[in-house]
Amino acid sequence: MTTFLRDTATVFTREATPAVREPLGLLFAMGQPLLFLYLFGSLLDGAVGSSWQWFVPGILVMMCLSGPMAAGYLMLVELLGGSLERLTVTPLNRTAMLVGRTLKEMAVLLCQAVLIILLAIPLGFRLYPAGVLAGLAMLIVLGVGLGALSFVLAIKSVPSGTLFYVVTQMVMFPVLLLSGVLLPVESGPAWLRVVGQINPISYIVNAQRALFSGDLTNPSILYGTAATCLIAALGLWLGNRAMNRGI
Amino acid sequence: MIHARGLTRVFKLKKESVEAVRGIDLDVEAGQLVAFLGPNGAGKSTTLRMLTTLLPPTSGTATVAGRDIARDPAGVRARIGYVGQRHGAGENFRARDELVTQGRCYGLTPAAAGRRADELLDLLDLRPLAQRKPGTLSGGQRRRLDIALGLVHRPGLLFLDEPSTGLDPKSRADVWSHILRLREAYGTTLFLTTHYLEEADSMAERVVIIDNGEIIADGTAERLKNDLAGDRITITTTTEQEAAMAARIADGEAAVEATGGAAVGAAVEAAVEAKAEVQGTTVRLRVANAAAALPEYLRTLEAAGVKVATAETIRPTLDDVFLTLTGRSLTDDDLPA
Structure with missing residues (x-):
C-alpha cells in the first residue's frame, strides 16, 4: 500500500510539475469557459430566471467534460510517443499511473472551478457554501470517472490515435449540447427533451443547478449523484482493467 | 543474464494468427554486448518486449536478470534498463524533471532522485539541457536523454531497441561512444537490436540473427562471416x-x-x-x-x-551471412521504421 501511495504521488508530481512551472497555461485552458461565462451569461441574464445560479454550474460541468478529455489526449500523445512505455518498464504500479494522472486532473479542475465561482460572484452569482461544496465534490467524482474513460479510450486508440479523435469529436459535442449545459433543453421540442433524459450528463447538470441554488432537498440531486457514481465506477473498472492488461 | 527457452508470441490480427516469434532459445552471459539483427518484422522488437515484460509470451519461459518474466515481472523491471525505439522523455516535461521522475519510479527519495539526475546529466553531457523540453533537443541529444533515463537505477542489464536509428553519422558515433564508455565503466550487459549491419559488425561481441521469428545464426561477427559467408x-x-x-x-x-x-x-x-x-x-x-x-x-x-x-x-559483411542463410539481402527490405 505504501508503494502504491508513493507511486501515485510520483505520477501526480510528474503530471502537476509542468502546470506549476507554467501556471498561465491553466488560465489559457480556461479561455473558453471564461468567454462563455461572460458572453452567454450576460446574454441569458433574465431569460432563465436567476441566470448565474443556472449558468455557472453548467460551465463547471462543461469544464468537467473537456478537462478529462484533454487529459486523455495528453495520455494518447504519451502512448504514441515512447514515454508511457518507458514508465511501464519501471516497477511503477499500473493502477497508480491511472490514479496519479486522474488526481492531477482533479486538482486542476478544482482550481479552475474555484476561479470561475470567484469570478462569477461580482457578476451576481449568489454563493450557497454547502451546495457549492457538495456540487464540487460531485464534479470531482464525475471527473475521476470521465478521466478514466478518456484514458481507456486513449489506450484503445493506439497505434493510430484515430479512434480517440473520432469518438471525442462525435460524442462530446452532442453530449454537451443535449445536456442543457448552455441552453435550456426544457423549452425545446419533445424529441430534444427525450434525448436529454437519456443523457446521463443532463441529470448531473440538473443536480448541480439545484445544489448551486442552495436547493439541497431537490430530488434531482439524488439522480445526479447516482449518474455520477455510475460513470465513476464504470470508468475506474474499465481503466484499471485496461492498465493491467498491458499498454 | 538472459535465459530464454521456447519463447513464442502469436498475434491475433482479425481472424488470422501471426506467429511473430517462434520458439526462441537464448542465453546471454553477464557483461556481454549482444546485437540482435534482423529485417523489419523479423521479431526483434517483439522478443525484446517479451524480455522486458512489456508483452506476455504466448508460450515459453525466460529468466531475465535472475527473475522469471511471467512470475515476477516487477522483479525483472527493477533490475533492467530499457531504452525503447521511440523517445522515452515526455514532450511536456523538462529533461531533468523526467530523470527525477524516473528515479522516483525506482523508489529513490526525492533528494536521491535529484542527485542521480544530476549525475546522469553530467555522465551523458546533458547538463546545459537540463531545463529544456525534449522537443527543443536535437536527435542525438534526445537519444542521450533516453539512454540516461534507462540508466537511472544503475541496471546491470540494459536493453536498447534500435538506439541509433534515425541519427546522423556524427550523433550515431556520439551515442555509441557513450554506450561503450558506460560498459567499460560499469560492466553493464548490453542487449540491443539494430538494423545497421556495420554497427552490429564493429560494436557487438556477439551477433544473433533473427529471421521470421527464429534465430538463424548466433556467434561473433567474425565467426559468422567466416563460417557462413x-x-x-x-x-x-x-x-x-x-x-x-x-x-x-x-x-x-x-x-x-x-x-x-x-x-x-x-x-x-x-x-x-x-x-x-x-x-x-x-x-x-x-x-x-x-x-x-x-x-x-x-x-x-x-x-x-x-x-x-x-x-x-x-x-564478407553480415549481409552476406544473411544472404547465405536466407537467400535474401537484409538491406533490401530493411528500411528504417
Whole structure:
C-alpha cells in the first residue's frame, strides 16, 4: 500500500510539475469557459430566471467534460510517443499511473472551478457554501470517472490515435449540447427533451443547478449523484482493467 | 543474464494468427554486448518486449536478470534498463524533471532522485539541457536523454531497441561512444537490436540473427562471416570468352594444360565454395580465404592463357551471412521504421 501511495504521488508530481512551472497555461485552458461565462451569461441574464445560479454550474460541468478529455489526449500523445512505455518498464504500479494522472486532473479542475465561482460572484452569482461544496465534490467524482474513460479510450486508440479523435469529436459535442449545459433543453421540442433524459450528463447538470441554488432537498440531486457514481465506477473498472492488461 | 527457452508470441490480427516469434532459445552471459539483427518484422522488437515484460509470451519461459518474466515481472523491471525505439522523455516535461521522475519510479527519495539526475546529466553531457523540453533537443541529444533515463537505477542489464536509428553519422558515433564508455565503466550487459549491419559488425561481441521469428545464426561477427559467408573474389577479364573460361576453371570444369596447372587448378577448385558467377567480363567467386586463394587462382588463369585486367578481394559483411542463410539481402527490405 505504501508503494502504491508513493507511486501515485510520483505520477501526480510528474503530471502537476509542468502546470506549476507554467501556471498561465491553466488560465489559457480556461479561455473558453471564461468567454462563455461572460458572453452567454450576460446574454441569458433574465431569460432563465436567476441566470448565474443556472449558468455557472453548467460551465463547471462543461469544464468537467473537456478537462478529462484533454487529459486523455495528453495520455494518447504519451502512448504514441515512447514515454508511457518507458514508465511501464519501471516497477511503477499500473493502477497508480491511472490514479496519479486522474488526481492531477482533479486538482486542476478544482482550481479552475474555484476561479470561475470567484469570478462569477461580482457578476451576481449568489454563493450557497454547502451546495457549492457538495456540487464540487460531485464534479470531482464525475471527473475521476470521465478521466478514466478518456484514458481507456486513449489506450484503445493506439497505434493510430484515430479512434480517440473520432469518438471525442462525435460524442462530446452532442453530449454537451443535449445536456442543457448552455441552453435550456426544457423549452425545446419533445424529441430534444427525450434525448436529454437519456443523457446521463443532463441529470448531473440538473443536480448541480439545484445544489448551486442552495436547493439541497431537490430530488434531482439524488439522480445526479447516482449518474455520477455510475460513470465513476464504470470508468475506474474499465481503466484499471485496461492498465493491467498491458499498454 | 538472459535465459530464454521456447519463447513464442502469436498475434491475433482479425481472424488470422501471426506467429511473430517462434520458439526462441537464448542465453546471454553477464557483461556481454549482444546485437540482435534482423529485417523489419523479423521479431526483434517483439522478443525484446517479451524480455522486458512489456508483452506476455504466448508460450515459453525466460529468466531475465535472475527473475522469471511471467512470475515476477516487477522483479525483472527493477533490475533492467530499457531504452525503447521511440523517445522515452515526455514532450511536456523538462529533461531533468523526467530523470527525477524516473528515479522516483525506482523508489529513490526525492533528494536521491535529484542527485542521480544530476549525475546522469553530467555522465551523458546533458547538463546545459537540463531545463529544456525534449522537443527543443536535437536527435542525438534526445537519444542521450533516453539512454540516461534507462540508466537511472544503475541496471546491470540494459536493453536498447534500435538506439541509433534515425541519427546522423556524427550523433550515431556520439551515442555509441557513450554506450561503450558506460560498459567499460560499469560492466553493464548490453542487449540491443539494430538494423545497421556495420554497427552490429564493429560494436557487438556477439551477433544473433533473427529471421521470421527464429534465430538463424548466433556467434561473433567474425565467426559468422567466416563460417557462413566467406570472402569474395572479383576479377575482370578483357573478353567475355575469357571470363567464361575463368569461371569454368574456378568451378573445376576446364582442364588446365600448362605444367603443374592441374594441381593448382584443383587447389582453386577446392577453395571455391559456390559456383562462380559471370556477368559480362566480370567473374565473382566465393572462397573461404581470399588472401590465400587469389594468388593461386591468378597463376592458374595465367597458365590457361586468360588475361586478367583487375582483381580484388572483399571481406564478407553480415549481409552476406544473411544472404547465405536466407537467400535474401537484409538491406533490401530493411528500411528504417
